[in-house]
Amino acid sequence: MKVQFTLVAGAVAALLLVGGCQAAAGPAETVTIGADLELTGPDAAIGKVYAQALNLRVEQINAEGLLGNRKLSVLLRDNRSDPTTSTANIQALVADPSVKALVVGVCDECVVASAKTINDAKIPTIALSLGAKVATPTSERKYIFKLAPNVVDDATVLVGELEQTSLLKVAVIGGDDTFGKDTVPVIIDKVRRSGGTILAQENVGPEPDKAVAAAGRVVKVKPDAVIVMSFAPQSAQLAKNLRDGGYTGRIFFGSPAADNLFLSGDTAAAMNNANMVFTPTLVSDDIIATSPAKATRVAWFRDYLSKYGTYGAYASFAADAAEVFSEAIRQTNSVDRDALRTAVETTRMDGLSGPLRLSPDNHSALAPQAVTMLVAANGRWRLAS
Numbered sequence: 001m002k003v004q005f006t007l008v009a010g011a012v013a014a015l016l017l018v019g020g021c022q023a024a025a026g027p028a029e030t031v032t033i034g035a036d037l038e039l040t041g042p043d044a045a046i047g048k049v050y051a052q053a054l055n056l057r058v059e060q061i062n063a064e065g066l067l068g069n070r071k072l073s074v075l076l077r078d079n080r081s082d083p084t085t086s087t088a089n090i091q092a093l094v095a096d097p098s099v100k101a102l103v104v105g106v107c108d109e110c111v112v113a114s115a116k117t118i119n120d121a122k123i124p125t126i127a128l129s130l131g132a133k134v135a136t137p138t139s140e141r142k143y144i145f146k147l148a149p150n151v152v153d154d155a156t157v158l159v160g161e162l163e164q165t166s167l168l169k170v171a172v173i174g175g176d177d178t179f180g181k182d183t184v185p186v187i188i189d190k191v192r193r194s195g196g197t198i199l200a201q202e203n204v205g206p207e208p209d210k211a212v213a214a215a216g217r218v219v220k221v222k223p224d225a226v227i228v229m230s231f232a233p234q235s236a237q238l239a240k241n242l243r244d245g246g247y248t249g250r251i252f253f254g255s256p257a258a259d260n261l262f263l264s265g266d267t268a269a270a271m272n273n274a275n276m277v278f279t280p281t282l283v284s285d286d287i288i289a290t291s292p293a294k295a296t297r298v299a300w301f302r303d304y305l306s307k308y309g310t311y312g313a314y315a316s317f318a319a320d321a322a323e324v325f326s327e328a329i330r331q332t333n334s335v336d337r338d339a340l341r342t343a344v345e346t347t348r349m350d351g352l353s354g355p356l357r358l359s360p361d362n363h364s365a366l367a368p369q370a371v372t373m374l375v376a377a378n379g380r381w382r383l384a385s
Contacts, residue, residue, distance in 0.1 A: 029070045031335050033058070033325060034077070034093035037105040041081025042206070045232065045259070046106045049312030050128055051076060054103060056307060057319035061326050070329065072322065075099060079110060086110035087117075094121035100335045101125070101325045103318065106231075108134055108179050111144065118143050124328070124341040126321040128314070130256060131179050135363040143341055146364040147317050147324070147353070149255035151183050151229075153368045154277045155190040158227060158252050161275065161373060163194055167224035167250060171200035173214065173238055175230040179256070180204075183229045187254075191227075199223045204230065204238065215241035225250040232259035236267035243270040250275070255371065258282060258313035262380045271376045275384060279353050279370050281316045286383045293350035300352045316352035323351060324365070 035054060038047030058072045077093060079086035086107060093099050094117060101124045104111050108131035118125050125144045127134040135146035162170065170191050174180035180203050188198050199221040202214040215238060218226060226242060228235050228251065235257035242251065253276040261282060263271050280287060284301030287294055300319065305311050328343035329335060347358040347365060354370025373384040 029335070030073050030098075031067070031070050031100050031329060032073050032075050032096075032098045033101050033103060033322065034075045034096070034099040035103040035105075036077050036079050036086055036089040036093065036110070037103070038081045038107065039076070039078035041079075043081040043106050043231070046314050047078075047081070049314045050103075050105055050318040052308055052312070053304065053315035053318035054322055056304060057322040060303070061322060066326055067329055070335075072326065079105065079107065081107065083107060083109045083113055087113055090114040091117055094118065094123050099123070100337055101328075101340060103128065103321045105129065106148075106314075108177075108182075115141060115144060121337075122341070123337050124325070124344050126324060126344075128317050128321065129179075131182060132364070133182070138361060138363050141363055144363060145324075145344055145358060147321055147356070147366060148314075149278070149366060149371055150364055150368070151186050151254070152190075153366075153371050154229075154254040155187050156368065157277045157371055157373055158187070158254065159190045159194045159196070161252070162191070162196060162225060165250075168196045169199050169222075169224045170196050171202070171218045171221060171223040171226045172198065173202045173204060173218065173226065173228050173230065175234065175256075176203040176205040180230055183254070183256075187227055187229060204234070206234070208237075211238060212241050212245075214238075215247075216245050218242065219245040219247045223249060225252060227252045227254070229254040229256060231256040233267070236263075236265075236271055239274060240267045240270040253277070260313065261311040263376060264379075268379060274376045276374045276376070276381065277371050278313060278374055278381075279316065279366075280372055280374075280383060281352055281354070282311065282313045283374060283381055283383050284311075296350070297352050320351040320353050320356060320365075323349070324356070 037050050062071050077089040104127050106129050108129045111127045111134040127146050130148045172187050174184040200218045204211045204214045251274040258278045281297050284298045289295035289298050304315050328340045331343045332339045349356050355367040356365040357367050358365050374381045375384040
């Protein structure tokens with residue numbers, strides 16, 4: 001099934017016609033997107049989903065002839081979930097003149113550490129990490145754009161649910177990485193501004209015994225709700241630790257906890273009835289295709305599921321990165337790095353992840369309305385009613 005995107009910008013049809021004819025008139029050209037992703041190491045589960053999705057969407061773009069006589073290719077580099085390796089990878093990729101654009105993975109620190117390298121090379125870069133600092137301040141991130149959920153949008157949806165259900169006594173657990181330490185204060189501030197009370201705050205590393213101890217401390221203060229802002233599989237394990245410790249209240253997850261459509265393993269029971277903020281693309285088989293954009297997302301979901309056997313939650317972000325670059329090439333009929341950056345910065349489209357809106361003052365593409373509340377029910381994620 002072909003995936004076609006509904007673009008918001010006007011005059012796109014004319015641009016497609018003119019750009020396609022011009023590209024077809026010239027010699028065949030391969031346009032390389034460099035990708036620094038976590039293919040091994042602690043974050044490999046997300047990195048592999050990104051790689052699969054990026055490759056699949058590039059295959060689709062090429063098969064559909066969306067770039068005329070141009071073809072996209074992906075040059076993958078494994079950063080091994082290590083910022084030092086990522087820095088070296090990015091330096092090598094931007095130094096390669098055949099690489100016209102860059103996709104970087106889930107590691108916040110990796111993007112921030114390479115911001116100057118990316119800017120100096122004047123290469124348009126889409127970061128698939130969730131941290132706010134990868135795209136702000138825009139004055140220091142001229143060539144870097146973010147395409148993943150925003151913590152502040154997660155917080156808005158989560159606190160809205162807490163207010164509706166009068167769950168005012170809250171505990172918050174995050175990872176002990178940079179993302180977790182930056183995220184927990186945002187959630188706490190939002191809860192307090194809504195009139196809620198924070199009974200406990202924990203930042204948990206990978207050590208199982210420390211995670212169990214942190215969960216035990218949370219259970220003792222008897223919160224109405226626990227918000228978990230850490231990546232899978234740690235987030236699921238924390239849910240199990242809470243339930244094993246006797247906690248019977250509500251558990252809420254932020255976007256970092258998203259993994260596969262189906263829940264499995266010894267943590268699945270603990271996740272039952274938990275809520276998670278994420279994009280509806282993860283549960284596209286629950287969606288009625290009432291618009292071209294929704295039909296496109298359902299088609300993408302089915303294509304990915306058919307090719308890889310399960311749907312990885314983060315797949316749509318990498319696919320959207322390929323589409324954003326593809327549209328920039330179509331608009332400009334160019335593969336000049338600076339020209340592509342300028343086109344990317346004014347992106348407005350209905351992406352697979354949701355509405356994407358970029359501007360010189362906003363380098364985080366995913367619009368706030370792109371995220372919603374999901375619920376774990378009968379071993380899988382579904383739209384919350």
